[in-house]
Amino acid sequence: MFINSPSFCTTRFALGVVGAGTIQNLRDVLQAKGNPLEPGWQKRKVAGMRSTIRLLAVAASITLIAASASAAAPDFNLRNLQGERVNLKTLLAKGPVLLDFWATYCKPCIKAMPKLQKIHEKYGKSGLTVLGVNVDGPRGQNRVKPFLRARKVNFPIALDSDSAVMRRLQVNVLPTTLLITPDGEIVLRQVGYNSKNADVLLAAVEALFPDSGANDEENADASADQ
Amino acid sequence: MRAPINSLMTLLLLATVEPVGAQVTASSLTEIQRGRVPGSDSQAVSTLYEQFDVDYTRHGLQAGLRAEIFNSWRNTAPGSPLSQVEYQVVHVSQKHLRWTRGPVELVAGNYYAILGRGVTLRAFDLPGVILENGQFRRRYSPSRDLEGGVATWAGPRAEAKALIGRPVFSDVPPAVRVGDPLRNLPRRDNWLAGGEVSVRPASQVKVGVTAVSHHASRLDSTRTWSGFLELDVTPAFEASGLSDLYATVYAEYAGLNDAHVDGSALYLSANAGISNLGVSLEYKDYENFAFSFNDPPSLVREHSAVLLNRATHALIADTEQGYQAEATYSIFGLATLTANISKAENELAPGFATTFNERYVGLDVEHQPEVHGRAISTSLFVDWGKDELKGIGKHRTAGAGIESTTPGGSVAGFDLQVRRAARLPGNEPGFWDVYTQFSFQHPSGVGAALVWDRTSDPFEVDDNATTDRIETGTRTWLAVSLNAAFLDRYEALVFAGRRRGGAACTSGTCYQVLPFNGLEMRFRTYF
Numbered sequence: 001m002f003i004n005s006p007s008f009c010t011t012r013f014a015l016g017v018v019g020a021g022t023i024q025n026l027r028d029v030l031q032a033k034g035n036p037l038e039p040g041w042q043k044r045k046v047a048g049m050r051s052t053i054r055l056l057a058v059a060a061s062i063t064l065i066a067a068s069a070s071a072a073a074p075d076f077n078l079r080n081l082q083g084e085r086v087n088l089k090t091l092l093a094k095g096p097v098l099l100d101f102w103a104t105y106c107k108p109c110i111k112a113m114p115k116l117q118k119i120h121e122k123y124g125k126s127g128l129t130v131l132g133v134n135v136d137g138p139r140g141q142n143r144v145k146p147f148l149r150a151r152k153v154n155f156p157i158a159l160d161s162d163s164a165v166m167r168r169l170q171v172n173v174l175p176t177t178l179l180i181t182p183d184g185e186i187v188l189r190q191v192g193y194n195s196k197n198a199d200v201l202l203a204a205v206e207a208l209f210p211d212s213g214a215n216d217e218e219n220a221d222a223s224a225d226q
Numbered sequence: 227m228r229a230p231i232n233s234l235m236t237l238l239l240l241a242t243v244e245p246v247g248a249q250v251t252a253s254s255l256t257e258i259q260r261g262r263v264p265g266s267d268s269q270a271v272s273t274l275y276e277q278f279d280v281d282y283t284r285h286g287l288q289a290g291l292r293a294e295i296f297n298s299w300r301n302t303a304p305g306s307p308l309s310q311v312e313y314q315v316v317h318v319s320q321k322h323l324r325w326t327r328g329p330v331e332l333v334a335g336n337y338y339a340i341l342g343r344g345v346t347l348r349a350f351d352l353p354g355v356i357l358e359n360g361q362f363r364r365r366y367s368p369s370r371d372l373e374g375g376v377a378t379w380a381g382p383r384a385e386a387k388a389l390i391g392r393p394v395f396s397d398v399p400p401a402v403r404v405g406d407p408l409r410n411l412p413r414r415d416n417w418l419a420g421g422e423v424s425v426r427p428a429s430q431v432k433v434g435v436t437a438v439s440h441h442a443s444r445l446d447s448t449r450t451w452s453g454f455l456e457l458d459v460t461p462a463f464e465a466s467g468l469s470d471l472y473a474t475v476y477a478e479y480a481g482l483n484d485a486h487v488d489g490s491a492l493y494l495s496a497n498a499g500i501s502n503l504g505v506s507l508e509y510k511d512y513e514n515f516a517f518s519f520n521d522p523p524s525l526v527r528e529h530s531a532v533l534l535n536r537a538t539h540a541l542i543a544d545t546e547q548g549y550q551a552e553a554t555y556s557i558f559g560l561a562t563l564t565a566n567i568s569k570a571e572n573e574l575a576p577g578f579a580t581t582f583n584e585r586y587v588g589l590d591v592e593h594q595p596e597v598h599g600r601a602i603s604t605s606l607f608v609d610w611g612k613d614e615l616k617g618i619g620k621h622r623t624a625g626a627g628i629e630s631t632t633p634g635g636s637v638a639g640f641d642l643q644v645r646r647a648a649r650l651p652g653n654e655p656g657f658w659d660v661y662t663q664f665s666f667q668h669p670s671g672v673g674a675a676l677v678w679d680r681t682s683d684p685f686e687v688d689d690n691a692t693t694d695r696i697e698t699g700t701r702t703w704l705a706v707s708l709n710a711a712f713l714d715r716y717e718a719l720v721f722a723g724r725r726r727g728g729a730a731c732t733s734g735t736c737y738q739v740l741p742f743n744g745l746e747m748r749f750r751t752y753f
Contacts, residue, residue, distance in 0.1 A: 044325070074251065075326050076285045077380055083432055083456065085329070085380050105528040105735060110590075138523040139734030141554055142476070142495040146504020149472065150554040153560065162338035162350040163733055167369075168290075170253035170279060170752055172354030173717075184249065189714050189752060192478040196600070196635040196669035 004047045071100075073180045074167045078133070078158035081145055086131065092182050094209050095127025098201075099178040101160075102146050103136045108193040109175040113153050115198045116177075119205055120155035126209045130155040135174070137161055175212050179204050245616070246590055252753040260568055261744010262742040266360065273298045275356055275365040286327050292320035292336075294400065296365055313364065320371060331378045336371045341422045341436035345480045345491050346450045348521035349393065352519045352732050358740050364399035368737065372519070373414055385434075388421040393519035407547040416442040418519060430458035436480075440517065444718070452480035452491070473498035482514060489514030491543070493523055502556040509549045510570075516543035525550040527566050527586060527730050531625050533643040533661050534609055536728040537618075540736055545573045548582075561591040572615060580614035601631040614650060621647035646699030647683075657683040671711040673726065679703040679726045703741075715736075715753075721746040 017019060019212055078086045091097045100116055102109035120130040136145050141159060160166055169178065179188035179201070188204045190197050255277040262270050276299045281290035298313045322335030339549040349372045357368045374391025392414035402411040418441065423710040424434025460472040475496040482489030494509040508525045515522060524541035525548055527534075548570035555563045557570040566586040573579040588607035625643035641663040648656035660680045667673035682700045705723025710716075727741035 074249070074281060074288055075286065076328070076330060077329075077378075082429075082458070083426065085382070103528075105530050105588075105731075107530045107605075135733045136528075137350065137734035138340075138521065139526075139528055140350065141343070141523070142497050142508055143506040143554075145472070145474065146497050146499045146506050146552075146554055149499050150504040150556045151501050152556070152559065160342045161344070162348060163353055164338040164351065166353050167279075167338070167351040168281065168288075170251055170573075172253070172255065172750065191711055191717060192633060194637055194669065195631055196666060199635075 009090055048183065056128050057166060072184050073178065074168050076168060078160055078165060080156055086156070088180075091129045091131065092184060094129060095182060096129070096205075097180045098128060098130045098205065099169070100130070100132045101135060101166055101169075101174060102132055103134065103177045104140050104143055105136070106174040110151075111174050111195040112177070112198070112216050115201070117153050118154060119202065123205055123209055124155070126211075127163065128205065128209065132157040133160050133165060135160050135163055135166055136160070157174070177201060179208075181208065232529070233585045234553045250280065250753070251283070252278070254278050254749075254751045254753075255356070256747075256749045258747045259742070259744060260681075261742055261746070263358070263360075263363075264741050264743060266363065266740075267300075269300070271300045273365055277356070278369055286325060288322075288324040288326070290322055290324075291318050291507045292367070293317070294319050294366060296399075298363065304542050307514075315364075317401045318367070319367065319400050329380045331380075332374045332375070332495060334378075336373050337389075337391070338369075339376055339378050339387070341387070341420065341438070342434065342452050342454045342478050342480075343454060343476070343493060343523055345478055345515070345523075346438045347418075347420055347438045347519055349391075349519065350521065350733070350735070352735060352737075355732050355737070357737060359397070359399050360738075360740055362399055362402050364402065366399040368396045370394060370396045370519075370521075372418075374417070375472070379583070383427075384423075384425045386421070386423050390419040391511075392417045395518055406553075416440065418696055422596075423697075424454075432456040438519075440519065446485065448482065448484040448705045450480060450482045450515075450517075450520075452478050452705055454478035471498070480515065487514050491515040491522055495523075495697075504554045506552045507549075508551075511547045512541075512543045512545070514544055524734070526568050526570065526582075527552070527584065528734055529586075529609075529639050531607060531609075531623075531643055532627070533623055533645050533659055534586075534607075535731050537613065537621070537623075537647075538615075538729055538731060538736055539570055539584075539613060540729070541570075541614070542572050542574075547571045559592075561589060564590075582611070582613045582615060584609065584611035599633045603629045603631075617649050618647050619650040637665075637667040639663070639665045639667075641665075655684075657681060659683065673709045675707045676705070677703075677705045679725075715751060717747040717748075717750040721748075 073088065075087070075089045080086050088097065098116070098119065100112065102112070110165050116130055116132070119128070124130065132155060136144060138161060142162065144157065144159070148154075173191045173194055177188070177190040180186055188201065190201060232268045247299040249544065257275045259273045260270060262268075270706070274295070276295040278293045279290070281288055284630060290658050293316065295316050296313065309392045320336035322333055324331065324333045337574055338349045338351055339347065341348070349370055351369045351371070355368060358366055362385045372389065372391030372393055372394070374389065376387065376389035376391070378387045379385065393416070395413050398413050400413060403409060417746045418438055420436065420438030422434055422436040424432055424515040426432050431469050433453075433455050436453065437449070440448045440450070442448070454477065456476045458472070458474045460474070463469070463471040463473070473496065476494070480491040490511075492509070492511040495507065496740050497504065497506045499505060508523065510523065510525050512522055520543070522541065524539070526539045526541070527550070529538070530533050548568065550566070550567040550568040557563065558585050563701050564587070567584070569578055569581070586604065586607065586609045590605045591603065593604065607625050610621060612618055612620055623643065623645040625641070627639065627641040629637060629639040641661075643661040645659040646656065646657070657682070662678045663675055665673065665675040673695045680700060680702045686701060703724040703726040705721060705725060707722075708720045722745050723743075725742045727739055729736050730739045
């Protein structure tokens, strides 16, 4: 589907650059400063043209790079609440990983917690790792453990105190949930939380574990909470 | 301009030469505005901001960059049909090369890092935040990164980090040109070197030291250091048969020496809990510890309520002392009660100190059973205190929210927050703030919200140019926003109306947002 292709996105990006910058630049050179008798007119025009070519080069480069894009998760190291090192590659060696970026002040994140806990309880033994990545930073770090324990959340939590991993995984909104297959491919990216998101996420996890996810009774339990 | 093109070409080369086993991740954020900033623009201004992040990964090696593009136009000649380009820049604000193998990580270029709890150093990102600088009128990403190199080794019982780099002065947008002849305003005109070493003599104990040497010029340097201890007492409780009880403590003391002043910072924290109850306690005492490259814990609650965050206290690490305590209690898994108290004292001059204190109680309830097939959740809070630094002698805030989810997944919500504040004696009289929001979200990913914001604060002016006059009337900001998310790759947000300026917070960091009247479109893409 064309609209889903990287080319579509990059074309829009390139249009943003070219349309907003270059065409405007040309307009200025050719129209607003269009008196050839003015001193320095030719110099300004050449500078404008050069700027135009540079903008085009940048847009074309980005377009070509993004055209080869695939949704893949780069490796990272973080510390969990117990101070142990958490490495994505090591986790993926055991099975799929469900990453949930959250913070204590984020209400939709809190709403998502019980659903993630249920997925952890149901698929954890089958090899799925549910990893919450907390981005409170030093301001809220001390509250994370009491916050989770009071709510009976016991899936692993890693601390991304400088938002470096958040940036590396291109996460800009809380909560964002990424489902990553053992070969590192991000098969699902969910931004925000609602009950439909929860259904889609559960279906995506079930697709990775067709045997353990096919238990109708357990499915009914999980769905009942939604 | 040459540097961005060279960087992009290098990435392009990497992507095309060896595509097998290689991964490229990218995201794009575009924001278009048409409107005016009250107090700064007399007529409409158009801006386009584009942020493009791309990372190329292959066998533990990662190369990436962030490109930012900003254009603005305005009619410089009244009545002229032509829009004049006011500003135009393509800038690569970040680029990095990262190599990771097991416990070792090396980064060259732009990077983020934290030492201890950020008392001596914290370089961090603010994902998704685009700020406009009121002085230079540029929109940009205000990330506080370092440009240089960092090496990290994380073993099972020990960890070491060494770094060198130039911190960014993030209040200045990139590529601002000033002077005659024009030249770029420097954003990184000083550098630092530092590191951290920590060991775990036992699984529940961690001790470490950090040090940073900061050089603003060849002659002027500042040295900071800290020592910290982290202790998990939970195993001791378990050994005593109290398996439901947990507790951890953390203490960090930091010192500063330079040619002019001495400084110190003490941060203590503990958290503990049993069953459904969790408690967090923190204490701070900072003296001469404010730098552009550190970020000590502020010990002021970050709220989800708009009015509370807008009235938050920004840490003054040059002189601040205080504490924060918070308790969380879960009631049968259906409701959560949160109580928080915080206090900060700032001695701004000998004999002149100001106090900020805040008390907060909040209740969040998930109603069971469902009402007519709808899942209902409600939240209530009350908050009170004072903020002498802002001249607020007393304030009371209350809020209520309700959210209803249909069996089909549609969500409708209503949020109401009211604040009454009284200024200190000798200042202007008290005022009211009211904030309401109606929102609707369809399960297809399309949603809308109506925001109504109103204040009678005489110091909140429509136009900065009129600050010499007291505006006694009330002011209202009304806005509509539409959002859509589709195909797991695209998010779109349209804002139309008037937006009130003020403080906003992301991941513990607060910043000033300028007011805006007009139309704003934001489009985000993940490749």
